[in-house]
Amino acid sequence: MNSIPIEQILFVSTALFFIGMYGMFTRRNMITMLMAIELILNSVNINFLAFNKYLYPGKLDGMFFTIFIIAIAAAEAAVAIAIIINLYRSHQSIDVETAEEMKH
């Protein structure tokens, strides 16, 4: 386990976070933006577990935070998809550029 330093795991999670940010910046479709949010949440989970395992091996708090983040991400995805389907019914599109009534 100690053959890989913690910085390399943090490299992976940081890169995954910014891949998700790139998706948030460039995508205009609501479902693909939701996928980018999932990538960001997963990178946070990797961070929590790596810190728990490498820096505080006597505790389990990183694991609990990961479990709670996974539960909240599932709830968030369900509500977001309900909103997207409702928006598709009223606008026939899930592009964020077409949903601008509440912009002003």
Added chain:
Amino acid sequence: MNAEQIIFYLLSAMILGFGVLSVTTRKIFRSAIWLLFTLIGIAGLYFWLELEFIAAVQIIVYVGGIVVLILFSVFLTQQSGLQMKKPRQGRSVSAILAVVIGFGLTYLLIAQHGFISSTQPFVWSMEMIGRQMMGTKQGGYALPFEVVSMLLLAAMIGAIVIAIKPKAIEK
């Protein structure tokens, strides 16, 4: 380089490669499938960290639940073979610039911090997780557990209320 390092680099390449494909491909159905492979790679990374319980939760909730939900919403809202519009040239370039600069600064901070890894072994068991999850003493997670259960109930009711057809309410 031993087998442990080779497996770690393979899993990292899988996560990052499929992640990049997932945010850049222009067909939405393929994007969801690449996301699926990214999440499986992350579950593999948890197995590599010897956290089998979290890896199992990751596969059950993300791969079995959220990706299937996303695929269904793709089927419900548009033709999955359709190509999405290309992002505008200026927006794409500025997004790449912002992401690369942000990654560089963040990794600079991480590399300069100098983490001191603990030498004692990491031990966990399902019994320890269960006792601390339900514990009400110092360090117990009983209150967050209850709050999350209320949140899941609220999300379930909210999703049903939002997605219900307006005609059904009028009747």
